[in-house]
Amino acid sequence: MFESIFGIHEQALLLQGQRMGVLAANLANADTPGFKARDIDFSAVLSQQQDATVMPLETTQAGHISLSTAESPSADLKYRNPYQASLDGNTVEMPVEQSAFSESNVRAQASLMFINSTISDMQLAINGQ
Amino acid sequence: MSLFDVFNVSGSAMNAETIRLNTTASNLANAESVNGDATKVYRARHPVFQAVMNTQMGLDDDQGASAGVRVMGVMESTTPPLKTYQPGNPLADKDGYVYGSNVNSIEEMANMISANRSFATDVQAVTTARDLLLKVISMGH
Numbered sequence: 343m344f345e346s347i348f349g350i351h352e353q354a355l356l357l358q359g360q361r362m363g364v365l366a367a368n369l370a371n372a373d374t375p376g377f378k379a380r381d382i383d384f385s386a387v388l389s390q391q392q393d394a395t396v397m398p399l400e401t402t403q404a405g406h407i408s409l410s411t412a413e414s415p416s417a418d419l420k421y422r423n424p425y426q427a428s429l430d431g432n433t434v435e436m437p438v439e440q441s442a443f444s445e446s447n448v449r450a451q452a453s454l455m456f457i458n459s460t461i462s463d464m465q466l467a468i469n470g471q
Numbered sequence: 472m473s474l475f476d477v478f479n480v481s482g483s484a485m486n487a488e489t490i491r492l493n494t495t496a497s498n499l500a501n502a503e504s505v506n507g508d509a510t511k512v513y514r515a516r517h518p519v520f521q522a523v524m525n526t527q528m529g530l531d532d533d534q535g536a537s538a539g540v541r542v543m544g545v546m547e548s549t550t551p552p553l554k555t556y557q558p559g560n561p562l563a564d565k566d567g568y569v570y571g572s573n574v575n576s577i578e579e580m581a582n583m584i585s586a587n588r589s590f591a592t593d594v595q596a597v598t599t600a601r602d603l604l605l606k607v608i609s610m611g612h
Contacts, residue, residue, distance in 0.1 A: 355607075356608040359474035362603075366477040367538045368483030372589055373491075374520040374540050409584045440592065447599050455608050 348460055351453040357384060358450035363417065365443045368434050379422040379451035381442065384449075387418045426459050475601035476538060481593040483523065488590040490542045491518050497584045500575040503575035505557075507564040512573040515548040515579070548573050 354363040361382045424433040498515045506512040521543040550573040558567030 359603075360598060361496075362596075363473055363476040363480070363538075366480045366600070369592050369596055370480045370538075370540050371520070371522050372592070373488075373585070374522050377522050436588075436592065441597065443596060447603060450603055451606065454610065458610060 348457050350388070353390060353455045353459075355450055355453040355457070356402065357382070357388060357391075357422055358446050360455065362443060362446045362450070365439055365446060368422075368439045369421065369436075369443065372436055372439070373433045377432050377434060379424070379434045379439065380419050381422050382422055383418055388419075391403075391461075474600050476606055477543040477596055478537045481597045483541060483601075484593045485590055487518070487520055487540045487542050488586045488593065490545075492583065492590075493584040494518055495579050495586065498579050499571050499576065499583075502576050502579070504550070505555075505562055505569040505571050506562065507560075507562045507569055509552055509554070509570045512552045513574070514552070515543050515550070515572065515574040517540045517548065517582075518545050523563060528606045552577075 359379055361384060364380055364382055368379045368381075371379075420432060422438070424437070426435075427433050494516050501513040519542065520540050522542050524537040552573050553556045553571035554565055554568055554570060557563055557569045560569050563569050
């Protein structure tokens, strides 16, 4: 009964954490010649994960292949299209990466807030006061 | 890649930026140094950064998601040293010339500001990740 009480936010939080890891790597390599900035296509990966969780295929026989949802979302790591690449081949654009990082942070905090309110709702239901 | 990797990645970047600041300080300190021998005079040095892949850092690699940065080496500038006629200088060669270092102070100052900005960004990333993780720990309280 409780496995899906947090809904989308559990996966969203995990994914935002991974995205922030990738963006931090971009920020770290802002001065590395030839470095190509990367990012996770958040909505695409999340919807793909959602499809996999909402409609799990039943595996009744040994020959059936289960759809694993534990797959790493960062398999969908994509290269960023720079507005203007530098001469040294680096495609990290500080303002873009910084705003993406803070956007990711805000989204993660929002998911956390939803999870927290679900927990307090449940506690209310359990305690009844 | 997870939120914990931010500490490793940004930590390595801060280390690299510190080395960059160190070379800048060294260059600025030696901007006015001279020598009677053109081959022995101080030359401006600059670090070369290189991305480090996760696998090399011993982290889980997912599709080679690049992490971290390291200093591949320190290169000396090939700009010819500044030749000036100073016969009174005890370091002057037999023709009265001394060779000054090829450090460009303005370039170094700009480099210093850039390194400082990058460092501040990395610190900010670490702080953000830390705050978020602390909130995750206190989830449900």
